[in-house]
Amino acid sequence: xxxxxxxxxxxxxxxxxxxxxxxxxxxxxxxxxxxxxxxxxxxxxxxxxxxxxxxxxxxxxxxxxxxxxxxxxxxxxxxxxxxxxxxxxxxxxxxxxxxx
Amino acid sequence: xxxxxxxxxxxxxxxxxxxxxxxxxxxxxxxxxxxxxxxxxxxxxxxxxxxxxxxxxxxxxxxxxxxxxxxxxxxxxxxxxxxxxxxxxxxxxxxxxxxxxxxxxxxxxxxxxxxxxxxxxxxxxxxxxxxxxxxxxxxxxxxxxxxxxxxxxxxxxxxxxxxxxxxxxxxxxxxxxxxxxxxxxxxxxxxxxxxxxxxxxxxxxxxxxxxxxxxxxxxxxxxxxxxxxxxxx
Numbered sequence: 001x002x003x004x005x006x007x008x009x010x011x012x013x014x015x016x017x018x019x020x021x022x023x024x025x026x027x028x029x030x031x032x033x034x035x036x037x038x039x040x041x042x043x044x045x046x047x048x049x050x051x052x053x054x055x056x057x058x059x060x061x062x063x064x065x066x067x068x069x070x071x072x073x074x075x076x077x078x079x080x081x082x083x084x085x086x087x088x089x090x091x092x093x094x095x096x097x098x099x100x
Numbered sequence: 101x102x103x104x105x106x107x108x109x110x111x112x113x114x115x116x117x118x119x120x121x122x123x124x125x126x127x128x129x130x131x132x133x134x135x136x137x138x139x140x141x142x143x144x145x146x147x148x149x150x151x152x153x154x155x156x157x158x159x160x161x162x163x164x165x166x167x168x169x170x171x172x173x174x175x176x177x178x179x180x181x182x183x184x185x186x187x188x189x190x191x192x193x194x195x196x197x198x199x200x201x202x203x204x205x206x207x208x209x210x211x212x213x214x215x216x217x218x219x220x221x222x223x224x225x226x227x228x229x230x231x232x233x234x235x236x237x238x239x240x241x242x243x244x245x246x247x248x249x250x251x252x253x254x255x256x257x258x259x260x261x262x263x264x265x266x267x268x269x270x271x272x273x274x275x276x277x278x279x280x281x282x283x284x285x286x287x288x289x290x291x292x293x294x295x296x297x298x299x300x301x302x303x304x305x306x307x308x309x310x311x312x313x314x315x316x317x318x319x320x321x322x323x324x325x326x327x328x329x330x331x332x333x
Contacts, residue, residue: 032117033115033117034117035228039224042121042221043117043118045217046120
């Protein structure tokens with residue numbers, strides 16, 4: 001990449017989600033630059049899915065994601081530990097159930 | 101040959117993502133060449149392996165078409181060449197899957213998957229360059245006009261091929277031209293580019309007569325094994 005290249009700045013940013021082999025949900029893998037959806041998909045394939053990491057790919061324009069802000073930290077994520085009834089710790093796991 | 105030309109983009113791609121895409125294709129092509137040269141060396145039976153065939157032949161010993169030895173040019177040239185060649189390669193590999201040599205048929209089946217992706221990637225780029233800005237359209241059209249004179253050679257049948265085709269060891273190159281032309285015209289139309297008309301066709305690569313560019317390229321490609329014979333890396 002030479003210093004005079006400004007390609008990265010003129011291309012949209014896309015978030016890449018990969019589904020690992022063996023099922024499971026799509027997970028965020030990273031992001032790529034691309035001019036449109038098809039090229040984003042191809043770039044995602046070349047950057048994130050070339051070594052058997054994925055059986056399916058999603059690309060989403062980064063500006064289409066609505067994200068929480070650092071200011072939301074308190075109102076969104078403080079778990080309210082004083083409200084004990086939110087945490088189902090009082091139940092006894094029946095015998096025979098090993099994984100819960 | 102083309103793998104080496106593409107590898108020259110490593111670190112120089114227009115954006116990071118395309119840098120990776122081009123070098124991925126380069127690696128695919130070098131991998132295909134390793135398998136093909138390995139098989140060729142085994143059939144020849146003179147103890148030459150893939151490295152010997154890649155690094156110890158001089159330009160006259162190379163039988164590649166002129167198109168793939170041309171310098172990488174600008175991004176438009178690289179993409180248009182990749183597209184023209186990958187479509188050709190795809191049809192050739194499809195046919196080679198039913199080749200009488202089981203090894204070659206297997207190599208073709210493996211390479212075909214990679215090559216289908218090369219076609220998809222380069223075709224989408226041709227459309228975007230052709231149907232992009234005035235600058236990208238102009239460069240893509242220049243590349244197409246420049247490369248057209250090297251396309252005829254891809255479909256020329258020579259004496260060796262004529263001998264091998266009836267035994268099903270080779271594909272008759274001339275039969276690939278119609279499907280190639282169909283795919284190429286389709287993408288060129290989508291890219292709003294103009295098909296070049298009839299032009300003089302360069303030939304000679306298949307018989308070992310090359311452009312001035314091949315020697316320079318081989319000097320770089322072969323410098324290590326020639327300077328340090330038998331070196332392992």
